[in-house]
Amino acid sequence: xxxxxQSPRHEVTEMGQEVTLRCKxxxxxxxxxxxxxxxxxxxxxxxxxxxxxxxxxxxxxxxxFSAKMPNASFSTLKIQPSEPRDSAVYFCASSPPGVSNQPxxxxxxxxxxxx
Amino acid sequence: xxxxxxxxxxxxxxxxxxxxNCTYQxxxxxxxxxxxxxAGEAPTFLSYNVLDGLEEKGRFSSFxxxxxxxxxxxxxxxxxxxxxxxxxxxxxxxxxxxxxGIGTKLQVIP
Numbered sequence: 464x465x466x467x468x469q470s471p472r473h474e475v476t477e478m479g480q481e482v483t484l485r486c487k488x489x490x491x492x493x494x495x496x497x498x499x500x501x502x503x504x505x506x507x508x509x510x511x512x513x514x515x516x517x518x519x520x521x522x523x524x525x526x527x528f529s530a531k532m533p534n535a536s537f538s539t540l541k542i543q544p545s546e547p548r549d550s551a552v553y554f555c556a557s558s559p560p561g562v563s564n565q566p567x568x569x570x571x572x573x574x575x576x577x578x
Numbered sequence: 579x580x581x582x583x584x585x586x587x588x589x590x591x592x593x594x595x596x597x598x599n600c601t602y603q604x605x606x607x608x609x610x611x612x613x614x615x616x617a618g619e620a621p622t623f624l625s626y627n628v629l630d631g632l633e634e635k636g637r638f639s640s641f642x643x644x645x646x647x648x649x650x651x652x653x654x655x656x657x658x659x660x661x662x663x664x665x666x667x668x669x670x671x672x673x674x675x676x677x678x679g680i681g682t683k684l685q686v687i688p
Contacts, residue, residue: 494674505680506621506665511673518673554620558674564609565674566623 465489467570469555475576481543484573487536488557496556496567497530497540506554512538545577580604582679584666589685590656598651598682600666610642610649611667611676621665624651653684661686 468487476482488495496511510520515532523530527546532538542549552574556567581603590596602610609628613621627633627642627649639652651664663681670677 498678506678508675508677511675513673519675561674564626564628564669566611566626567621567674567676569620569622571620 467555467557467568469553469570469573471573472571473574473576475578476545477578478546479544480577481541482545482549482575482577484540484553484555484575486538486540486555486570488538488555489568490536491559492557492568493535493560494558494565494567495532495538496558497538498554498556500552500554500572509540547577550575550577580668580670580677582666582668582677584664584679584682586680587683587685589687590653592656592658592686592688594656595652595654596656596684598653598664598666598684600649600651600679602647602649602666602668602679604668604670604677606671607644607647608669608671610640611665611669612640612649612651613665613667613678615663615665615681617662624664626669656686658686658688660684 470485493514497509500506509522510530512532530540552572554572556569558565558567584600612624615621625640632641637654642649663683665681666679667676
């Protein structure tokens with residue numbers, strides 16, 4: 464079975480450019496999470512969706528960040544304009560229906576470097 | 579707010595036992611996850627505790643005390659491949675939102 468698929472795996476771009484990260488969750492999972500991981504702050508939840516609806520976006524750092532989930536099999540995280548401090552590994556994760564002990568399945572991440 | 583504390587680094591010897599502690603302060607606590615993350619890879623699920631006590635799964639065991647806001651992950655018969663970061667994560671509130679700790683980087687030495 465295919466796991467969570469993220470693209471691109473690596474992205475290097477100059478500050479000010481728009482960056483779009485993509486995620487395909489596991490089929491049948493109705494939760495989708497976007498995380499950012501850095502050495503200093505660890506794994507931070509940015510936003511999560513349930514049945515394609517954003518539930519909590521309180522972790523989105525600022526208006527430069529936006530996320531969409533137009534259907535059950537696709538989500539995007541967009542940064543516009545990008546800044547060097549956005550450099551991090553961005554993970555997408557999905558989990559099955561349920562309200563408690565469903566583990567999250569992570570994609571391989573996108574390593575983003577903003578120059 | 580949510581607060582998860584765990585040591586940032588630990589070193590242990592191959593074949594030994596190591597205990598990684600985690601304390602948490604969260605509102606609406608439901609349960610506690612442990613994930614393993616090898617360098618450059620994605621986190622993978624290890625365990626989930628919702629009731630007090632110890633749950634064993636092969637060489638790995640996880641303990642939870644809800645009254646003390648405390649959990650630990652116990653790794654027995656350490657192997658070199660156990661060198662990784664171990665992330666403690668508290669599940670709270672409705673839905674499936676979890677808050678992760680910074681992670682404990684474990685180095686297993688010969």
